[in-house]
Amino acid sequence: MEQFDRRGPIELSGSQIDGLIEQLASLADLPKLELPGWTGWQVESGRPQPKLVLDDSPNMKDEEQVGSIDPEESLGRPKRKARKSKPKIQLGGNIWFDYGGIQIAADDPAGGAADAARRRLVRRNKTAEREALKALPRFGFSPVRTGQASVTEDDVVPTHHVEIPRSRLDASVSQLASVGWAVEVSGRRYRPAGNVAWNVNSGIDWFELSGSIDFGGVIADMPELLAALARGDRAVDLQDGSRGILPADFATQLEPLLALAQEKNGRLRYGRMQAALLDALIAGMPQSHVDDAFSVIRDELAAGGRPEPENEPNGFEGSLRHYQKEGLGWLSFLERLGLGGCLADDMGLGKTIQVLALLVRRQRVLEEAGIATRPSLVIVPKSLIFNWMQEAKRFAPELRLLNYTGQERTDSAGAIDQFDLVLTTYGTLRRDIAQHRKTDFDYVILDEAQSIKNATSQAAKACRLLRARQRLALTGTPVENHIGELWSIFEFLNPGQLGTAGRLKRFLAGGRGNGSELVARAVRPYLLxxxxxxxxxDLPEKTEQTLFCELGDQQRKAYDDLRQHYRNELTTRIGQQGIGRSRIAVLEALLRLRQAACHPGLIDANRIDDPSTKLDTLLEQLDEVLDEGHKVLVxxxxxxxxxxxxxxxxxxxxxxxxxxxxxTDRQSRVERFQEDSDCRLxxxxxxxxxxxxxxxxxxYVYILDPWWNPAVEAQAIDRAHRIGQTRPVFxxxxIARNTVEEKILALQDQKRELAASIISADTGILSGLTTEDVEMLLS
Incomplete structure (x- = not known):
């Protein structure tokens, strides 16, 4: 350039100008140029498009030999032969940088490139090129050494040739494309994924979810995407012959959709009862479209979360509180949509009364419309039959009532259709299911619905066999231990709503994403x-307190000896058989330790006169509160x-x-305690x-021994702390200090969170005990 300056202006013809610019472009250090407009040339710069072109024709390359120095010479021992591993298949490729159609080899030393056809002089962006090359070793590409080139994270020297093990091709190409590289393999272009679109279309009693991914203008639909995932591919074959690289999180995103749907020929279908579930699944997807029918259902379900209060119907003898009127409105909302639901109000809030108001209203509506009525069936634990009879006679005297229990039930078996409300027990239903499954009921209602929490129990199976226009469940504890209990209740209410029990369990057990939150959203419209x-x-205050009891010396020694015995026994058993096969032994040990913490006589009947700190503490408490005139539950x-x-x-x-x-005579005993001033315990x-x-x-309420599930204890306390209570409840x-009971309190916190959120992953205390939990409980 100094020579140019000394010689002054140089006159060049058009073809000579082109040649000069091409020569300048080949310089490693391309000078700064300003080309006059009359030359027709423009100087351009910009970020390059890195490109990798791979050949799928494998090269066989031996792994490094595994051997040692020659021991024959140094130790006089037999020489060990070098061992050769199996050859690995390597694919080779070349690296290019594309500047608007001009492709430059990565190891080309030129500072630019000239495009005479379009009169463009491109200045290379070496900084951007070096940054792009850093991705290669990170994703498993190795340089083919030519004596001068290498690729490392810290010090990148441009190289044109790389290779990759055939086994890593799909994963590495996908990763490389995800950071902006253009990739071709044996002439086939690999396209990065663009937008993922989801669409919901409605059928008569189902919804179909379809999805597609835009790969730079070439669309792949759900059947092709599912087929690729089924093969374990990270890329899908596209219609133009190229390959589309699936998003890294696509399989994870698709997992809950597949787990809870029926998949057939690449289409995902959901039942009508799964509308809320499907809405929850697609809620986090940025590009989702639903048809008008699904949109209407979604709006209706959302409205159910804000129930309009309904006044007491004619024929209902009583007054509803405001929240009970809202409950009646919610039950009517479910009836309009033909959906089952779970009324999960706290104990003592009058779930029975809300249901009786619903049945009276239903009776009035059908009679006014001239529609023949059907009987409604309420299934309850045996202990609640009397309570339901009394409440029905008091609040809904016009309903024709049948107590379908006991030996005399056979006399009315053929006349069920003549009644409006039929009461039976879970045990009776189990025995008479062949008879009841023939009847078309208006409502089938389960009280204390946690009675069917075990989906495989005979009671749960019998309930699912019943035919009804509408189904309801009443419970204060829809989940006591684990998510399977919630599945059992909702499988009765809305069959298929949460998919199959196995699929739901596997989905939640996978631990990916927010599975429990999805299930919570799926059941929320159907649970109040x-x-x-x-x-x-206006309910009086409730005060809960823990009284810690220090075991006496004799009881402490007996407890510690028993704990050490079980600790040694279980440590050996779990070490040999694992926690799963040792669970029964673990539960037996915990039961015995809990009994020992209460009273030695629970372990050995011959020791009922031995001292018990807990019993002594209780008797002292009872003497005080009974003498003050209080009534007490223990x-x-x-x-x-x-x-x-x-x-x-x-x-x-x-x-x-x-x-x-x-x-057997529960009610008379309850009435005596409630009404007899001399019976205060x-x-x-x-x-x-x-x-x-x-x-x-x-x-006053005393709970002598903690239960694994705090919801059970809460129910016991709520026998006193409920509507009708006018005094504060204590x-x-x-709790016996330094015993397994204290450890149970810590584990109860897990259950309390579960009950508070209604649903959770499968983390029931008893079903989910780990080796660490056992060690903590026995410590």
Whole structure:
């Protein structure tokens, strides 16, 4: 250039100018140029498009030999032969940079390129090229060394030739394309994915979800995409002969859609009952379109979350609170859409009354329309039959009522159609399902619906066999332990709503994404839950407190000896068989330790007179509160512990009532406690007392032993803390310090979160115990 300056202006013809510019472009250090407009040439610069062109014809290359130095010479021992591994298949490729149609080899030293046809002089962007080359080793591409070129993350020297193991081709090409590289393999272009679009179309009783991906103007539809995933491919064959690289998260995005749908010939179908589920699945997808029919259903389901209150119907003898009127409006909303639903209000908020108001309203509507009525069937635990009979007679006296239980039920078996409301128990239904499945009921309603939480139980199977125009479930605890319980209830309410139990379990067990949140959104329109703190500002205060008891020396030694015995035994068993096959032994050990924490007589009947710190603490408490005139409930899951307590109370001359699962005259015992001022103490087994008891005469509650699920304890406390209670309620849990009971309190927190959110992943305490949990419980 200095020579040009010394010689002054140089005159060049047109062809000479072209040649000069081409020579300048080949310089490694291209000078800064300003070309006059009359030359017709323009100087351009910009970011290059990195491009990799691979040949799918494999090269066989030996792996490094695995051997050692020659030991024969140094140690006089036999020489070990070098061992050769199997050859690996390598694919070779070349790297180019595309500047608007001008392709430059990566190792070309030229600082630019001239395009005489379009009068363009392109200045290379070496910084951008080096940045692009850094991706190659990161994704498994190795340079073919020519003595001068290499590719590393830290110090990139341009190279034109690379190779990749054939086994890594699909993954590496997909990764490379995802960071902006253009890739060709044996002449086939690989296209990066663009927008993913989803569409929902409605049928008579189903919805079909279709999807497609735009690969630079070439569209791949769901059947092709599913077929590629089924083969394990990361790319899909496109109609123009190119290959479309699937988004890295596409399989994860598709997983819940596939898990909860029926897939046939590349189409995903969902039942009518799965509308809310499908809406939840596509909610996070930026490009989703639904047809008018689905849009209407989605709006209706959204409106169900804001129920309009309905007043008491004519013929209903009573007054509904405001939240109960909203509940009646919600039940009517479900009826209009023909959907089943779960009324999951807190214990004591009057779920029975809301349902009776619904049935009275339903009866009026059908009669006014001149439509023949059908009987409605309510299935309850045996302990609740009397309560339902009393409530129905009080609030819905015009309904023709049938108590279909006991030996005399056979007399009315053929006359069920003559009644408006039929009451039966889960046990009776199980025995008489062949008869009941022949009847077309108006409503089938499950009270304490957690009774069918085990989907494989005979009771759950019998309930699903019933025929009804509408189905309802009532429960204060739709989930006690794990998500399978919720599936069982909703499979009764809306068959197929959550897919199959196996698919749902596998989907949630995968631990990907927000599976539990999706299920929560899917059931939300069909589940109404209100707590007492939300709707009953006039309910007296409830105070809960834990009373810790220090075991005496004798009881402490017995407990510690038992704990050490089980700790040694379970450590060996779990080490040999694993936690899964040791679960029964674990549960037996925990049961025995819980009993030992309560009273030695629960372990050995010959030790019922041994000291028990917990029993002594309770008796001191009872002496005080009973003498002050309070009425008291005492709950324990161990009837044998209650038996020991009864002996002590008899010795002290205390009057009390008693109820467990074997009690037949439940109602008379409840009425005596509620109405007799001399009977101020009621002993109740935890399970038997958790359902259907109204014990508002009590204002003190004692729970002698913690249950795994805090919802069961809450139900027991709510026997006293419910509508009708006028005094503050005090609830006490007796916990033996430094025992398994304290550990249970920690695990209860997991259950409390589960019950509060209604649904969760499969994290039930008993079903999900890990080796670490067992070690903690026995520590």
């Amino acid at each position: 839950r209100r707590t007492k703190t939300e709707v009953l500002s 709950f324990s899951q161990f009837t044998s512990f209650l038996a020991i307590l009864r002996r002590k109370l008899d010795e002290r001359g205390r009057t009390y009532e008693y109820l467990d699962g074997k009690t 009621f002993l109740v087994s935890l399970k038997a007392g958790g359902q259907g008891l109204n014990l508002t005469a009590a204002d 609830a006490y849990r007796l």
